[in-house]
Amino acid sequence: MEFxxxxxxxxxxxxxxxxxxxxxxxxxxxxxxxxxxxxxYAKRKGLSVGLVGKKTGGQVIDTTSVENYLGFEFxxxxxxxxxxxxxxxxxxxxxxxxxxxxxxxxxxxxIHINLSTGExxxxxxxxxxxxxxxxxxxxxxxxxxxxxxxxYCAICDGPLFEGLDVIVAGGGNSAVEAAIDLAKIANSxxxxxxxxxxxxxxxxxxxxxxxxxKVHLETEILEVQGGPLMSGxxxxxxxxxxxxxxxxxxxFVEIGYLPNSxxxxxFVQMNNKEEIIVNALNETSVPGVFAAGDVTDIxxxxxxxxxxxxxxxxxxxxxxxxxxx
Amino acid sequence: MSLLxxxxxxxxxxxxxxxxxxxxxAVFTQKDGCETCEDTVSFMKExxxxxxxxxxxxxxxxxxxxxxxxxxxxxxxxxxxxxxxxEYLGIKFNGIxxxxxxxxxIPAILEVSGAGEALPESFLNQISAIKDPVNxxxxxxxxxxxxxxxxxxxxxxxLESPMIDAEMVEAQTFxxxxxxxxxxxxxxxxxxxxxxxxxxxxxxVFLEEIAKTQSA
Numbered sequence: 001m002e003f004x005x006x007x008x009x010x011x012x013x014x015x016x017x018x019x020x021x022x023x024x025x026x027x028x029x030x031x032x033x034x035x036x037x038x039x040x041y042a043k044r045k046g047l048s049v050g051l052v053g054k055k056t057g058g059q060v061i062d063t064t065s066v067e068n069y070l071g072f073e074f075x076x077x078x079x080x081x082x083x084x085x086x087x088x089x090x091x092x093x094x095x096x097x098x099x100x101x102x103x104x105x106x107x108x109x110x111i112h113i114n115l116s117t118g119e120x121x122x123x124x125x126x127x128x129x130x131x132x133x134x135x136x137x138x139x140x141x142x143x144x145x146x147x148x149x150x151x152y153c154a155i156c157d158g159p160l161f162e163g164l165d166v167i168v169a170g171g172g173n174s175a176v177e178a179a180i181d182l183a184k185i186a187n188s189x190x191x192x193x194x195x196x197x198x199x200x201x202x203x204x205x206x207x208x209x210x211x212x213x214k215v216h217l218e219t220e221i222l223e224v225q226g227g228p229l230m231s232g233x234x235x236x237x238x239x240x241x242x243x244x245x246x247x248x249x250x251x252f253v254e255i256g257y258l259p260n261s262x263x264x265x266x267f268v269q270m271n272n273k274e275e276i277i278v279n280a281l282n283e284t285s286v287p288g289v290f291a292a293g294d295v296t297d298i299x300x301x302x303x304x305x306x307x308x309x310x311x312x313x314x315x316x317x318x319x320x321x322x323x324x325x
Numbered sequence: 326m327s328l329l330x331x332x333x334x335x336x337x338x339x340x341x342x343x344x345x346x347x348x349x350x351a352v353f354t355q356k357d358g359c360e361t362c363e364d365t366v367s368f369m370k371e372x373x374x375x376x377x378x379x380x381x382x383x384x385x386x387x388x389x390x391x392x393x394x395x396x397x398x399x400x401x402x403x404x405x406x407x408x409x410x411x412e413y414l415g416i417k418f419n420g421i422x423x424x425x426x427x428x429x430x431i432p433a434i435l436e437v438s439g440a441g442e443a444l445p446e447s448f449l450n451q452i453s454a455i456k457d458p459v460n461x462x463x464x465x466x467x468x469x470x471x472x473x474x475x476x477x478x479x480x481x482x483x484l485e486s487p488m489i490d491a492e493m494v495e496a497q498t499f500x501x502x503x504x505x506x507x508x509x510x511x512x513x514x515x516x517x518x519x520x521x522x523x524x525x526x527x528x529x530v531f532l533e534e535i536a537k538t539q540s541a
Contacts, residue, residue: 001328001364001421005336006428006473061470078470100527116527117445147510147523156469157510159497229507250509 004078015088015095018050023122025049025321026314027113029101030129030260032058033303034293034310036084038127041314043091047321051088051095052113052121057081058131059257059294060303062153063174064181068200069304080303096121101130101263104289109324111288125288125320127313128264128276132257132294132301137169141224142253149230150251154178157250158185164249166190167233169221172198175254176207182252183210190246192235194220216246224251259295271297282313290317328364328423329371340431341376345439346409349380353393353403356385361498365402365421378438382407397460397490400499404430406437415483420495424467429476429493436484444485444528451532452485457539461491461531464503464513475512475525482531489535 026042028035031053042049055061063077072080100116104126113121134152136142142150151157154168158181166186168179171193180203183189189212196217197204207213216235222243223234232247259275269277269285275297282290292313293306329337350369354362366383373381386393386401396405396413404418416437422430435441444452461479465472476493483491496503496511506515515521520534 001368001423002467003329003333003423003427004425004470005333005431055471055474098527116529117447119445147513148507149509151510153469153510156466156472159466159468160503160509160511162497229509 015051015085016092018052018094018096020096020119020121022048022050023110023124025123026125026127026317027052027111027121027123028127028129028314029113030054030058030127030131030293030295031056031095032129032131032293032306033060033081033084034129034131034295034306034313035127036081036088037307037310038129038292038314038317039088039093039310040091041311042127042317043088043093045314045318047314047318049093050121050123051093052099052101053095053097054099054130056085056095056097059133062155064155064177066303067202068302084307103263104267106267106286106288109288124324125290125317127282127310127317128261128268128284128289128291128295129293129306129310129313130260130263130295131306132259134253135256135258137221137253137255139221139223141226141230145224145226145230145251148228149226149249150224150253152253154181154252154254157252158182161186161250163187165247166250166252167192167246167248168252168254169193170254170256171195171217172254172256173200173203174256175199176203178252178254179213180207180210183207183213186212186250188212188214190214190216190248192216192219192221192233192246194218194238257294257301261295273297281316282309283316288320290320327371328368334371334375337372337375337431340435341379343440344376344378344435347378347380348409348434348437349382349407349411350434351382351384351392351396351405351407353384353386353389353398353401353405355387355401359401361421362402365404368421368423369404372434379434397492400502406433408437408439415487415490416480417490417492419492420498421467422493422495425470425473426465426467426476426493426495428473429480432477433480436480441481441484444481448528448532449485452482452489455486455488455535455539457488458517459486459489459535459538460517461489461535462494462506462515462518463492464494464496464506464508464511464515466496466511469511471525472512475514478525478528478531479514482528482535 025047060077176199276291290313292309479491
């Protein structure tokens, strides 16, 4: 039997709570790799800094294995975040947990963070590092069968499909890794992707070692079918134009991410994907407001890239605060 | 051989040092046909040994029918948490809270001992308006990192309202019940066996769904 005690509980190094009435030099919204690394850099520079988080670790927590973070050959997503959080906690950066940011405002020189509870946090500068969430397929039936076969977290929901037939949609690392995880539990796994693999060759090779996995590339998903539970999907072979049905009990959607930027709409400039536009210094269109990681328009959403963008944003914020003083 | 390794025991002792009052883990089992009962009891006994304030009580769903009824226990293994006055506050775990669920189980012990954090006032007003009984089932798997968060929220609501009974249901142990509620994504939250949503949603969403069960 395994026990996965959380870092917030089981460690003497724990981030203290955040004093909501205090005015900070810098508040960081988001507690994934970008936010945590920004906190580390800002605190070491001597800024008064606080973290406003919803889910410590962000999407990394839902990742089974991370094998491309320099210095760690293999870590579960959770263990990697544990290392990150403990490092930040050792510097006693205060953290506001389970916080939902509703909107942002700049009033004179202060950035106001309006929380969904009605409370307002104030800082001279902020870093937006709110990450992203799984993208949906946007096909007929996907919403209807959400939680009735359609799933977005393979490690969470995989055990519910023991001995059943499942489909994984997507061709990147997340999709291939989900397929590998599911191959150990499910009767069969069919990976369906509309173009060619984007995943690293090393994980594709691993996937190919499982005999219960089928791969359909250049195949588009048109519809999720069933009733009351999902029974299969309709796909179109892009080469021949033929449509057919693949029967399955579950569909795991791993086709990339959408930025969590809704609260900042109309406040900072975004591109047509609703990613926050930043320059090389992580500055947004509003002075004193910086952004980092998956929520921004930087290419390649990777843990190590998000973390280093967080560091850059903190260093720029530090320069900004020093200019104000 | 103990289930909890030494490192984990040490961490839990530190956490339990923050407990305020005594509390009881009342564990319901059954003689036959319960695969996970033995492990659950061993686990609970190990937890009991980590703090003087934690007490273990063994109950049988058949022999102790009256008490099972009082705590709305319908399946085994079921862990019911009682406060220092041996009162049931609406906090229950069906199935073994191992894996990631230790992160809802340990905080619940602290909460029942009176060492929890208060909810913001805006929520308390809404919770005090709940007049009709509410049952919240939170279906989880032990490999789900964010399920414990949903269980914690449901339990927090139960603590704040005498009308709310909140229970974790480990989906694989209680396969038939999970099947009945079409659980294929976790956490799945089912309120009064009627209203449901998926995911570790904000407390606002829990309260919105609960409001649907209340008579006008």
